[in-house]
Amino acid sequence: MDKIHQENNIDEEKMEVRRGPWSVEEDFILINYISHHGEGRWNSLSRCAGLKRTGKSCRLRWLNYLRPNVRHGNITLEEQLLILQLHSRWGNRWSKIAEHLPGRTDNEIKNYWRTRVQKHAKQLKCDVNSKQFQDTLRYLWIPRLVERIQASKPQQPVLRTDISTELVPDIQLMNNSSSNNNNNSNLRTGVTPENSSVAVSSENSIGTQVSHNYQVINQSDQLWLFEDFHEQAMDQQNSIKLWMDNTDNLCNIEDIWSLLEH
DNA sequence: AATCCTATCAACCGCACTTCG
DNA sequence: ACGAAGTGCGGTTGATAGGAT
Numbered sequence: 692m693d694k695i696h697q698e699n700n701i702d703e704e705k706m707e708v709r710r711g712p713w714s715v716e717e718d719f720i721l722i723n724y725i726s727h728h729g730e731g732r733w734n735s736l737s738r739c740a741g742l743k744r745t746g747k748s749c750r751l752r753w754l755n756y757l758r759p760n761v762r763h764g765n766i767t768l769e770e771q772l773l774i775l776q777l778h779s780r781w782g783n784r785w786s787k788i789a790e791h792l793p794g795r796t797d798n799e800i801k802n803y804w805r806t807r808v809q810k811h812a813k814q815l816k817c818d819v820n821s822k823q824f825q826d827t828l829r830y831l832w833i834p835r836l837v838e839r840i841q842a843s844k845p846q847q848p849v850l851r852t853d854i855s856t857e858l859v860p861d862i863q864l865m866n867n868s869s870s871n872n873n874n875n876s877n878l879r880t881g882v883t884p885e886n887s888s889v890a891v892s893s894e895n896s897i898g899t900q901v902s903h904n905y906q907v908i909n910q911s912d913q914l915w916l917f918e919d920f921h922e923q924a925m926d927q928q929n930s931i932k933l934w935m936d937n938t939d940n941l942c943n944i945e946d947i948w949s950l951l952e953h
Numbered sequence: 954a955a956t957c958c959t960a961t962c963a964a965c966c967g968c969a970c971t972t973c974g
Numbered sequence: 975a976c977g978a979a980g981t982g983c984g985g986t987t988g989a990t991a992g993g994a995t
């Protein structure tokens with residue numbers, strides 16, 4: 692180790708490192724310093740600005756809280772929808788997910804996932820990474836969110852997000868009458884108690900409209916899901932039975948709705 | 954009013970990767 | 975090419991506010 696590094700280490704040992712919540716004065720110093728010198732070089736920034744914080748701590752404070760374009764407050768329904776869809780694609784890559792939610796930090800998204808989504812997985816007694824729970828998100832939670840978004844925006848029949856269509860499709864509601872190939876006439880259908888169904892449509896890579904119609908059938912207190920692929924497989928109906936492997940996991944759809952309400 | 958419980962989120966930690974000298 | 979420093983990411987912790995009892 693050279694002399695300079697030795698001296699730096701001695702300095703760091705001498706300097707007490709402050710931890711815990713940031714004070715208003717510290718925030719002011721950090722903002723003021725970055726406004727004059729810019730971001731980066733966090734370790735030297737900390738020293739030069741006269742903060743008794745680690746470089747990491749300064750970086751985190753700036754990126755997660757002090758940055759001008761950081762948005763605070765409740766995660767909106769649209770943002771929840773994006774998080775769920777992006778997480779199903781990328782998993783726990785929070786920073787990558789955060790790139791598509793302007794003003795939201797990876798930390799905030801991570802917290803949302805852990806406190807809201809994982810909580811529901813726990814309530815449903817299944818692993819958050821299990822296929823069962825992923826299906827629950829895909830076929831129940833996401834359509835439910837779409838419906839709530841739609842209900843909150845009566846003037847906008849088609850929801851568009853600011854994300855590329857490659858990631859999130861255009862989403863629109865369809866009522867049951869538009870679903871014309873349900874051969875199970877003896878089954879009750881409907882995603883919601885109001886007996887409406889949700890369709891998610893998207894453009895594929897060659898610009899062709901692809902639509903998926905999700906129908907939930909509540910039969911004998913068991914939850915079944917049917918997915919109709921209207922374009923490529925008009926006559927093909929894939930059925931997915933959730934909780935099939937473990938009868939303890941069979942649950943009433945009303946219970947799930949009540950969970951999703953919160 | 955006091956205590957306990959739960960949810961939330963800012964902050965920290967450890968690790969991996971990148972940059973620099 | 976190598977080692978140290980710097981940076982970024984995901985996982986975890988702990989303080990605290992608010993609700994329940």
